[in-house]
Amino acid sequence: MPTQTMRAVRLHEHGGPEVLRYEEVPVPEPGPGEVLVRVHAAGINPPDWYVRDGMTDLPPETRPRFELPVTPGTDLSGVVEAVAADVDGFRVGDEVFGLLRFPSFDGSTYAEYVAAPAADLALKPSRIDHVRAAGVPMAALTAWQFLIELGHDHxxxxxxxxxxxxxxDAGTKVLINGAAGGVGHFALQLAKWKGAHVTAVASGGHEAFLRELGADAFIDYTKNRPEEIARDLDLVLDTVGGPDSRRFLRTLKRGGSHFPVFFGAFDEEENAKLGVTVTGTQVRSNGAQLAELARLLDSGTVRVAVDSTFPLAQARAAHERAARGHIRGKIVLTVA
Incomplete structure (x- = not known):
């Protein structure tokens, strides 16, 4: 069993990366339906800096409630250390990965140990290490729930x-904006797994990487405006989203769909006139879907790109790397 205290990264105030504190805290105890996981790696995702800066980019009515101090993080890969009496399916020593308690903000994975809901976990793919496994959960589940199966009614x-x-299928033409990022590079591979023709949009330095992942066509947005080139698409997945996402509407054929991961401002009358559907969702924890993704990762059908790694104690540097953008794949914290 672990010692009674551990190291974790916590927020006592909102602000920039400098507010992330590496400190000693009690080891959590697993409650009903939970297992205690010794964290080997924790993935970094946009919600981590949303909670750090106080959700300033989200509309007030959509901001989850939480109290400080808080340990950020939702994604982990690690080893089961203890199991609650009512949990079936996991044993001490199992290697697991998961997206914890999302869309709430109490995943607390920037830590040496985490009490994790068993339903949010799956056995880690044996083909990949903990660092790559920690880069999977939120980004890959986002791609899965947007493109393959929603898996919830929320x-x-x-x-x-x-x-x-x-x-x-083979007759589907898909464009993925932000294809080199965490969600984007998983979405590209899942669309190719289903046989679709995929156009990847990213900066020019990512072209060889995205072609290797299976992209059929590539648009360098630093040289060309993708909305002026792409036409007759069945689907646009815009992993960047936001206010400028509407520019992709005219790339779609009538009956096409536009999925902005970060929802922006859309005009329902314009959508109806163009004959397109605009819709999105909010990713949610789902251990069963992660188990399906694990099979694709073990078969080599889907790969994980890691942009960079940082020790847990250097979470500030990891957030500073995220703020610089142009990320290829995932940023991951390693836990000694």
Whole structure:
């Protein structure tokens, strides 16, 4: 069993990367339905800096409630150290990975130990190490729930309509904006797994990487405006999203769909006039879907790109790297 205290990164105030503190805290105890995981690596995701800066980029009505101090992080890969009496399916010593308690902000994975809901975990793919496994959960589940299977009935805070993935096959033309990032590089591979024709949009330095992952076409957004080149698409997955996402609407054929990961401002009348559907969802923890992704990772069908790694004690430097952008794959914290 672990010692009674551990090291973790916590926030006592909101602000920039400098507010991340590496300190000693009690080891959590697993409650009903939970297992205690010794964390080997923790993935970094945009919600980590949203909680750090106080959710200033989110509309007030969509901001989850939480109290300081808080340990950031949702993604982990590690080893089960203890199991609650009511948990079946995991044993001490199992290697696991997961997205914890999302969309709440109490995953607390920037730590040496985490009490994790068993339902949020899956056995780690044996083909990949803990660093790569920690880069999977939120980004790959986002791609999966947007493109393959939603897997839940929870409404999005940004729309009334229920998100419905578009069937993908050899006749489907897909454009992925931000294809080199965490969600984007998983989405590209999942779309290719289903047989779709994929156009990847990223800066020019990522072209060889994205072609290797299977991209059929590539647009360097630093040289060309993708909305002026791409036409007759069935689906746009915009992993960048935001206010400028509407520019992709005219790349779609009538009956096409536009999925912004970060929802922006859309005009329903314009969507109806163009004959397109705009919809999105909010990723949610799902151990069963992670188990399906694990099979694709073990078969080599899907790969994980790691942009950079930082020791847990250097979480500030990891957030500074994220702020510089142009990320290829995932940033991961390693836990000694």
């Amino acid at each position: 409404p999005s805070p940004f729309q009334e309509a229920r998100h419905r993935p578009v069937p993908l």
